[in-house]
Amino acid sequence: MKAYIWSVPTRVFHMMFAGFIVAAFLSGDEDNLLNIHASLGYVVGVLVIYRIIWGFIGPKYSRFSDFPLRIQELKEFVFNIFDHKKYAGHNPAASFVMISMIGVVFLTVVTGILAYGIQEGRGILGFLNSPYFKEMKLFKEIHEFFSTLLMILIAAHLGGVAFDRLIDKKTDTLGSIVNGHKNIDAPSVTLNWFQKLFSLFALGLAAGVLFYSLFFNSVLTKSQYSAISYAKEHPAFVAECGSCHTLYPPHLLSRESWSKVMDDLQNHFGDDASLDDKTRLSIKEYLLSNSAESSTKESAFYILKSMQENKDIIAITQTPYWKKRHESIDKNIFSSNEIKSKANCKACHKNIESGLIEDTDIKIPRIKETI
Numbered sequence: 001m002k003a004y005i006w007s008v009p010t011r012v013f014h015m016m017f018a019g020f021i022v023a024a025f026l027s028g029d030e031d032n033l034l035n036i037h038a039s040l041g042y043v044v045g046v047l048v049i050y051r052i053i054w055g056f057i058g059p060k061y062s063r064f065s066d067f068p069l070r071i072q073e074l075k076e077f078v079f080n081i082f083d084h085k086k087y088a089g090h091n092p093a094a095s096f097v098m099i100s101m102i103g104v105v106f107l108t109v110v111t112g113i114l115a116y117g118i119q120e121g122r123g124i125l126g127f128l129n130s131p132y133f134k135e136m137k138l139f140k141e142i143h144e145f146f147s148t149l150l151m152i153l154i155a156a157h158l159g160g161v162a163f164d165r166l167i168d169k170k171t172d173t174l175g176s177i178v179n180g181h182k183n184i185d186a187p188s189v190t191l192n193w194f195q196k197l198f199s200l201f202a203l204g205l206a207a208g209v210l211f212y213s214l215f216f217n218s219v220l221t222k223s224q225y226s227a228i229s230y231a232k233e234h235p236a237f238v239a240e241c242g243s244c245h246t247l248y249p250p251h252l253l254s255r256e257s258w259s260k261v262m263d264d265l266q267n268h269f270g271d272d273a274s275l276d277d278k279t280r281l282s283i284k285e286y287l288l289s290n291s292a293e294s295s296t297k298e299s300a301f302y303i304l305k306s307m308q309e310n311k312d313i314i315a316i317t318q319t320p321y322w323k324k325r326h327e328s329i330d331k332n333i334f335s336s337n338e339i340k341s342k343a344n345c346k347a348c349h350k351n352i353e354s355g356l357i358e359d360t361d362i363k364i365p366r367i368k369e370t371i
Contacts, residue, residue: 009199061089
């Protein structure tokens with residue numbers, strides 16, 4: 001006898017949920033995919049909220065009230081694993097794992113949005129960057145903790161499905177994920193019009209959120225930082241500094257570093273870049289006022305933190321943070337015709353001369369192979 005256990009909305013949700021979580025996991029460590037990672041996170045957030053609501057208004061077997069969540073029942077199931085009671089819906093072990101997964105996914109999404117806002121100054125919580133940027137590492141670590149915990153729960157879930165397949169092929173639990181049917185004597189589910197409309201709206205909303213986030217200037221991924229016109233803010237800074245090299249944003253060095261640079265221009269990295277005192281002091285004041293100490297940007301925070309043990313550094317490329325961020329890059333790239341020097345930051349960071357060093361803007365030129 002067959003019974004219809006998992007309705008179409010439940011199965012569609014399951015496929016979307018699994019697919020987007022995998023995509024989010026794969027894009028999590030790639031800086032240039034950060035906005036895509038965040039977009040996927042929002043979609044997973046919509047889906048987990050849908051599943052929570054579905055757990056109360058959905059059909060039998062999908063409702064939390066149908067989950068066997070008593071500890072005694074879990075013990076009996078585990079101790080009689082090879083001869084356990086048949087469950088049309090989730091068994092006790094699966095029920096505990098599913099509830100845990102829903103909770104952990106929710107916390108992963110929330111902490112991800114927090115980390116995205118605080119560390120990157122992006123998304124719906126980007127306004128938290130200013131008051132909490134000094135704690136950005138903590139929020140990132142919390143998000144990574146829940147992400148890791150989620151992977152463990154997913155592994156447990158997959159392991160349970162595989163084990164069930166080995167000991168109980170007849171019920172066809174694995175196949176029911178695709179076709180909705182189990183070989184079991186149990187009542188089949190039906191959906192009323194409200195459940196159908198709600199599912200269509202919620203699952204459509206998830207797809208819409210992804211489209212909106214990826215292809216529009218979305219509030220979900222928008223940065224609180226905007227391009228800076230240094231030419232308007234301080235023309236002399238652009239004219240004197242930008243005429244010879246990349247116009248480095250002031251927030252990439254400390255006040256002490258800028259003071260040393262501007263007080264010794266006659267020995268400026270092997271060149272004499274001397275200026276008249278009025279111009280020099282004007283540029284120096286501008287750099288000190290906008291140094292790393294006055295910025296909430298991620299790069300400023302970590303550069304300043306990395307310089308605590310060596311405050312004599314005057315080259316951005318000599319800061320421990322810069323070295324760590326670039327250590328995985330092929331050293332030949334910096335001497336290639338496309339870049340030529342580690343100091344040529346604008347070769348990879350297209351908006352650096354507007355004060356923006358976004359992970360999503362990084363584009364490392366490919367080295368042309370010679371035969």
